[in-house]
Amino acid sequence: MAAAPGVARSRFVVVGGGIAGVTCAEKLAMEFPSEDIFLMTASPVIKAITNFKQVSKTLEEFDVEEQPSSLLEKRYPNIKVIQSGVKQLKSDDHKIFTEDGKEYIYEKLCLCAGAKPKLIFEGNPYVLGIRDTDSAQAFQKNLAQAERIVVVGNGGIALELVYEIQGCEVIWAIKDKAIGNTFFDAGAAEFLIPKLTAEKRETPIECKRTKYTMEGSEEKERSLAASDKLGSALGPDWHEGLHLKGTKEFCHKVHIEILCEVKKIHLQQEFIQLQRTSLTFPKEEKNVEPDEVLWPVYVELTNGKIYGCDFIVSATGVVPNVKPFLHGNNFAVGEDGGLKVDKHMHTSLPDIYAAGDICTASWQPSPVWHQMRLWTQARQMGWYAAKCMAADTLGESIDMDFSFELFAHVTKFFNYKVVVLGKYNAQGLGLDHELMLRCTKGQEYVKVVMQNGRMMGAVLIGETDLEETFENLILNQMDLSAYGEDLLNPDIDIEDYFD
Ligand SMILES: Cc1cc2nc3c(=O)[nH]c(=O)nc-3n(C[C@H](O)[C@H](O)[C@H](O)COP(=O)(O)OP(=O)(O)OC[C@H]3O[C@@H](n4cnc5c(N)ncnc54)[C@H](O)[C@@H]3O)c2cc1C
Ligand SMILES: NC(=O)C1=CN([C@@H]2O[C@H](COP(=O)(O)OP(=O)(O)OC[C@H]3O[C@@H](n4cnc5c(N)ncnc54)[C@H](O)[C@@H]3O)[C@@H](O)[C@H]2O)C=CC1
Numbered sequence: 465m466a467a468a469p470g471v472a473r474s475r476f477v478v479v480g481g482g483i484a485g486v487t488c489a490e491k492l493a494m495e496f497p498s499e500d501i502f503l504m505t506a507s508p509v510i511k512a513i514t515n516f517k518q519v520s521k522t523l524e525e526f527d528v529e530e531q532p533s534s535l536l537e538k539r540y541p542n543i544k545v546i547q548s549g550v551k552q553l554k555s556d557d558h559k560i561f562t563e564d565g566k567e568y569i570y571e572k573l574c575l576c577a578g579a580k581p582k583l584i585f586e587g588n589p590y591v592l593g594i595r596d597t598d599s600a601q602a603f604q605k606n607l608a609q610a611e612r613i614v615v616v617g618n619g620g621i622a623l624e625l626v627y628e629i630q631g632c633e634v635i636w637a638i639k640d641k642a643i644g645n646t647f648f649d650a651g652a653a654e655f656l657i658p659k660l661t662a663e664k665r666e667t668p669i670e671c672k673r674t675k676y677t678m679e680g681s682e683e684k685e686r687s688l689a690a691s692d693k694l695g696s697a698l699g700p701d702w703h704e705g706l707h708l709k710g711t712k713e714f715c716h717k718v719h720i721e722i723l724c725e726v727k728k729i730h731l732q733q734e735f736i737q738l739q740r741t742s743l744t745f746p747k748e749e750k751n752v753e754p755d756e757v758l759w760p761v762y763v764e765l766t767n768g769k770i771y772g773c774d775f776i777v778s779a780t781g782v783v784p785n786v787k788p789f790l791h792g793n794n795f796a797v798g799e800d801g802g803l804k805v806d807k808h809m810h811t812s813l814p815d816i817y818a819a820g821d822i823c824t825a826s827w828q829p830s831p832v833w834h835q836m837r838l839w840t841q842a843r844q845m846g847w848y849a850a851k852c853m854a855a856d857t858l859g860e861s862i863d864m865d866f867s868f869e870l871f872a873h874v875t876k877f878f879n880y881k882v883v884v885l886g887k888y889n890a891q892g893l894g895l896d897h898e899l900m901l902r903c904t905k906g907q908e909y910v911k912v913v914m915q916n917g918r919m920m921g922a923v924l925i926g927e928t929d930l931e932e933t934f935e936n937l938i939l940n941q942m943d944l945s946a947y948g949e950d951l952l953n954p955d956i957d958i959e960d961y962f963d
Pocket of ligand 2 (some may be wrong): 638
């Protein structure tokens with residue numbers, strides 16, 4: 465049936481031009497070459513995966529490029545990119561409405577609208593989040609004039625920032641006892657800390673990849689905080705094209721405040737007032753210059769300390785972008801605010817799927833897989849959601865994708881290769897587990913998590929070359945009790961052992 469004038473109809477509509485949405489649209493375009501696939505996105509550019517490499521059964525590596533949507537349409541002529549934000553969904557009528565006043569009817573819809581930074585003191589102009597190209601550039605611009613910043617949060621972004629920033633004092637405020645709590649335990653944190661104090665060689669700052677920039681776009685004056693535009697999350701090595709340098713000549717100067725949160729943020733005037741009454745300035749702290757100036761803003765921590773700074777980076781996690789889709793639609797939403805999806809990436813509403821950062825995996829997972837909002841999972845979910853949409857359309861059955869058998873992530877922190885596998889931090893294992901460690905200072909840190917003689921997870925920092933063997937040992941759940949500590953004995957070639 466033809467759609468009414470002003471209304472477009474497509475069998476498959478995907479919302480979101482990030483990794484999840486683009487991968488989903490590409491896979492649908494391959495499965496249904498004679499169907500038009502509509503890809504709606506609020507951002508003017510889309511994310512494309514290049515140089516995809518399957519490192520092992522479950523570990524994958526790739527680059528992410530920002531590209532004009534015309535390139536995607538050229539690669540897949542049956543993908544039509546519609547550059548407009550979705551402002552409303554009427555799931556009962558299978559309709560979506562975009563910001564530009566248009567209406568679209570779908571048969572099957574996949575929501576891949578990502579997430580946005582969950583900021584502390586949201587709305588405070590001195591608090592910055594980092595998510596997309598715009599916010600990263602706003603950060604770089606502000607850093608170029610900064611002498612001291614406060615970084616709050618202890619996950620991926622904070623870890624990358626404190627290491628990359630040069631020429632600016634960093635006060636790093638973390639809730640936990642040790643750094644990097646989302647990826648490491650205290651032992652790994654100890655291994656990494658010396659890198660924060662080491663003098664870092666000044667590397668030439670250059671763009672590793674050609675990045676697409678909007679033609680004719682002029683550099684606008686920005687306020688401290690970036691705009692509210694919904695861009696896609698940044699790609700691997702996002703900081704390599706940025707000049708993350710403050711005004712000073714030193715490399716690293718990081719002071720870590722543990723077991724604390726931000727209690728209050730005072731503007732300069734408020735601080736001056738308060739100083740007259742109760743608050744006092746920070747005393748002598750390691751890696752903190754004595755204060756001789758007044759700062760634009762002051763951060764009061766729950767441990768009673770107050771630090772002046774130029775601005776604050778809130779690297780405190782993300783919240784899924786569900787807002788435009790919830791009104792009038794009874795979606796089941798997870799505790800983390802994401803759209804709950806079942807083992808076929810299906811939300812609780814008919815014909816609506818979700819993938820990537822927007823969704824909350826709500827199936828019974830494999831004992832060694834868990835969700836983390838990462839680009840590998842965004843790709844895998846987008847791909848698998850398209851396969852599920854295709855199978856439902858064709859009345860076929862489908863098994864869960866193998867990528868959800870084992871949590872596997874490879875990345876880089878403090879210039880070390882980092883591989884995390886399975887329940888690498890003994891997540892959900894309770895007290896009933898054992899840890900085995902091997903560490904050579906400055907070179908490698910290997911930790912395995914064992915339960916009932918079986919390997920459940922591992923953290924591998926440095927060039928350990930153990931990822932494939934450990935991946936297999938976790939996947940096949942072999943009883944390793946007989947090998948004891950030999951499992952980590954560097955004099956034994958573990959790969960031969962298990963051949
Ligand atoms: C600074 C930073 C560093 C990171 N580093 C790593 C890393 O090293 N390794 C790793 O694995 N992961 C990393 N991540 C996480 C990773 O980038 C994300 O998990 C992943 O990109 C999510 O992809 P997505 O497609 O689900 O969402 P997004 O990339 O956020 O894309 C969402 C898309 O939806 C669009 N959109 C939003 N709302 C609407 C709407 N209403 N209508 C239409 N379109 C809409 C947006 O414009 C965007 O195109 C990092 C994230 C950040 C911010
Ligand atoms: N190399 C990698 O793999 C990277 C991955 N990422 C991913 O990008 C996403 C966003 O990164 P992050 O913002 O770093 O999120 P995150 O989820 O990795 O870490 C959030 C951190 O903030 C802390 N936190 C939360 N609320 C807080 C509060 N009120 N006060 C103080 N601390 C608080 C948490 O304890 C946690 O340490 C994540 O999904 C992350 O996994 C980001 C950068 C690098």
